[in-house]
Amino acid sequence: MKSQQINSSAGLRGEITVPGDKSISHRSIMFASLAQGSSCIRGFLHGEDNLATLNAFRAMGVDIDVSLDAVIRIKGKGFFGLCEPTDILDCGNSGTTIRLLSGVLAGQKFFSVLSGDQYLRRRPMGRVIEPLMQMGAQIWGREQNRCAPFALQGSPLGGITYHSPVASAQVKSALLLAGLSASGTTTVYEPHVSRDHTERMLRYMGAEVQVFAGGVSVEGGQQLQGRDLEIPGDISSAAFFLVAALIVPNSELLIKNVGMNPTRSGIVDILCSMGANIRILNERHAGEEPVADLLVCSSELRGIEIGGDMVPRAIDELPVVSIAAACAQGTTTIRDAAELRVKETDRIAAMEAVLQTLGVEVETHADGMTIHGIERFNGGKVNSCGDHRIAMSAAVAGLRTSTVLEIEDTGCTAISFPAFWELLHQVAIPTGKN
Numbered sequence: 001m002k003s004q005q006i007n008s009s010a011g012l013r014g015e016i017t018v019p020g021d022k023s024i025s026h027r028s029i030m031f032a033s034l035a036q037g038s039s040c041i042r043g044f045l046h047g048e049d050n051l052a053t054l055n056a057f058r059a060m061g062v063d064i065d066v067s068l069d070a071v072i073r074i075k076g077k078g079f080f081g082l083c084e085p086t087d088i089l090d091c092g093n094s095g096t097t098i099r100l101l102s103g104v105l106a107g108q109k110f111f112s113v114l115s116g117d118q119y120l121r122r123r124p125m126g127r128v129i130e131p132l133m134q135m136g137a138q139i140w141g142r143e144q145n146r147c148a149p150f151a152l153q154g155s156p157l158g159g160i161t162y163h164s165p166v167a168s169a170q171v172k173s174a175l176l177l178a179g180l181s182a183s184g185t186t187t188v189y190e191p192h193v194s195r196d197h198t199e200r201m202l203r204y205m206g207a208e209v210q211v212f213a214g215g216v217s218v219e220g221g222q223q224l225q226g227r228d229l230e231i232p233g234d235i236s237s238a239a240f241f242l243v244a245a246l247i248v249p250n251s252e253l254l255i256k257n258v259g260m261n262p263t264r265s266g267i268v269d270i271l272c273s274m275g276a277n278i279r280i281l282n283e284r285h286a287g288e289e290p291v292a293d294l295l296v297c298s299s300e301l302r303g304i305e306i307g308g309d310m311v312p313r314a315i316d317e318l319p320v321v322s323i324a325a326a327c328a329q330g331t332t333t334i335r336d337a338a339e340l341r342v343k344e345t346d347r348i349a350a351m352e353a354v355l356q357t358l359g360v361e362v363e364t365h366a367d368g369m370t371i372h373g374i375e376r377f378n379g380g381k382v383n384s385c386g387d388h389r390i391a392m393s394a395a396v397a398g399l400r401t402s403t404v405l406e407i408e409d410t411g412c413t414a415i416s417f418p419a420f421w422e423l424l425h426q427v428a429i430p431t432g433k434n
């Protein structure tokens with residue numbers, strides 16, 4: 001099992017770009033495969049999660065060409081042009097792959113089985129299986145239809161109106177995709193707005209999607225048209241460098257081409273409320289998605305309260321927010337974030353263990369945590385629990401520890417950010433070399 005040692009840094013300096021957005025990369029492969037005509041995708045994230053999606057569509061007969069110039073060319077097959085896969089579709093560690101695929105597969109004319117790694121097989125799948133079955137899907141899954149592996153016998157679907165108990169873009173997207181192959185209208189309501197990349201990309205590819213207060217709906221029988229897609233840098237990956245530059249004195253870092261979709265940019269709002277010096281420059285669009293460059297400088301942070309609508313806008317960034325909070329003056333409380341318990345690992349428990357090793361006083365709640373900021377972290381040894389975002393959050397903390405921080409099980413960063421360690425070493429000046 002790989003591990004990494006992180007030493008304290010005297011500052012982060014330079015100009016970087018982060019890899020393509022993971023959520024948008026998944027959707028680009030899926031929607032281009034389901035479209036009529038060809039699509040060229042630029043900026044695709046070649047992380048393990050997205051490759052699971054790419055391999056699944058190849059296994060269903062889609063011609064996907066990954067060229068040396070990193071452009072992906074896909075000849076779409078239309079909504080009903082996929083073939084029955086001859087083996088289980090392995091979604092690896094990727095919740096987005098398994099949940100969105102279940103929405104695609106439920107209405108096909110063939111049989112398929114979805115599974116994944118030990119972490120994915122523990123995650124809740126009832127949240128998509130149950131509403132899909134209400135639409136007429138035939139699904140058989142482990143643990144009374146709550147866990148993967150699960151099998152789908154494609155069948156005709158009918159639209160439903162569904163009130164999702166959780167704000168989840170994966171649930172919403174699975175139902176919208178199923179809705180496109182269903183008869184009638186499919187409407188999804190959610191308690192808070194989740195990321196809207198599906199809605200944006202479906203529209204960009206020619207579908208009609210109605211968005212209204214608290215919900216979204218699609219009519220069945222629509223076709224998507226292949227188009228060229230440009231994927232912005234992932235704000236969830238940028239988040240590690242934002243927090244690193246904020247908490248390490250003498251830092252000034254320019255992060256270029258970051259996706260700034262308002263349903264994802266909660267991390268910038270949270271850090272700015274904590275007193276962060278982040279300048280948003282060069283605002284523009286990549287297709288339907290807003291993009292900007294972010295200039296971040298070391299800042300004195302203060303504790304805040306985080307909850308409500310803000311949580312889905314920053315759900316994947318809350319582990320690294322907990323590191324920022326641990327360096328802030330005063331107390332930070334994160335609430336309404338029970339979803340963290342069912343991510344790649346229980347991220348509340350995993351971050352509690354990391355913070356305790358660092359010497360931070362922390363109380364956990366069923367739906368969040370309270371963190372009391374301190375001046376400097378202790379070094380020691382922490383474990384990622386096989387979760388890419390825990391590994392990278394710990395790495396950020398290691399830039400401010402009094403002695404070396406060893407992080408165990410770090411191979412998982414290849415899931416979303418294959419070049420993370422190289423990029424960190426490139427911009428973080430070691431102490432003593434300033």
Ligand code: S3P
Nearest residue numbers: 023096167168169170171315316
């Ligand atoms: C994602 C949605 C979020 C997020 C995940 C990616 C997506 O999950 O945490 O990393 O691409 O739709 P939920 O839909 O479970 O909130």
